[in-house]
Amino acid sequence: MPALRTYHLFISHCWDYNDEYYRLIDYLKDTNNFNFKNFSVPEHDRLDTTTAKELRDALHNQIRPTHVVLILAGMYVNHRQWIQEEINIAKSLSKPIIAIKPWGNTLMPTVVQDCADEIVGWNTSSIVAAIRKVSL
Numbered sequence: 001m002p003a004l005r006t007y008h009l010f011i012s013h014c015w016d017y018n019d020e021y022y023r024l025i026d027y028l029k030d031t032n033n034f035n036f037k038n039f040s041v042p043e044h045d046r047l048d049t050t051t052a053k054e055l056r057d058a059l060h061n062q063i064r065p066t067h068v069v070l071i072l073a074g075m076y077v078n079h080r081q082w083i084q085e086e087i088n089i090a091k092s093l094s095k096p097i098i099a100i101k102p103w104g105n106t107l108m109p110t111v112v113q114d115c116a117d118e119i120v121g122w123n124t125s126s127i128v129a130a131i132r133k134v135s136l
Contacts, residue, residue, distance in 0.1 A: 006035040007131055008066040010095075012086045013040065020072055024100070027124040034128050039066050056085060063089050067096075067135035070127070073112045074102030080111075087115050096134035100127060 009028075013021040021040070028036055039062050049055040059082075063069060069090040071083065090097050099116035101108050113119060118130040 004033060004035045005135075006037055007068065007135055008037050008039055009068060009070060009131070010063045010066045010086070010090075011038070011040040011070045011072065012083050013072050020074070020103075024070070024072070024127070028128070031124055031128050036131075039063070055082075056089070059086060060089050060093075063095060064093055068131055069095050069097045070131075071097060071099045071112055071116070072102075073099045073108040080109075084111070087111075091115065098127070098130045098134065 011021060011024060025038065028034065041059070041062060049058050063086065069086065071087065087097065096117040097115050099108060099112045099119045101119065101121050103122040108119070117134050120126040120130045
């Protein structure tokens with residue numbers, strides 16, 4: 001069997017909702033025949049920045065080596081400033097974006113829908129299939 005590709009992922013999330021972020025990470029880790037490297041910024045491994053510009057630059061450096069950006073869409077409304085910044089960075093780097101609809105919801109913010117290359121529900125196989133489909 002040939003070596004599996006390792007997908008470089010940036011998962012946009014908010015530390016206030018770490019449960020969803022870590023649930024997604026666990027789902028991806030438990031997926032057979034799927035390897036990934038996580039370029040996200042979890043709360044326990046914060047970026048060493050003090051200004052908004054430093055944070056933007058650091059996020060740009062985190063997103064640059066990735067194949068795809070995943071947006072946990074349910075967080076956008078309450079945390080739009082930095083999630084929007086991550087979307088802008090992804091678009092400036094021509095990174096595909098996958099929007100993941102909130103668990104149990106059918107609605108998501110229009111801005112997230114409009115920027116997404118793929119929109120999927122909270123289903124591991126759908127998320128992995130979308131990553132494989134759009135990854136650079």
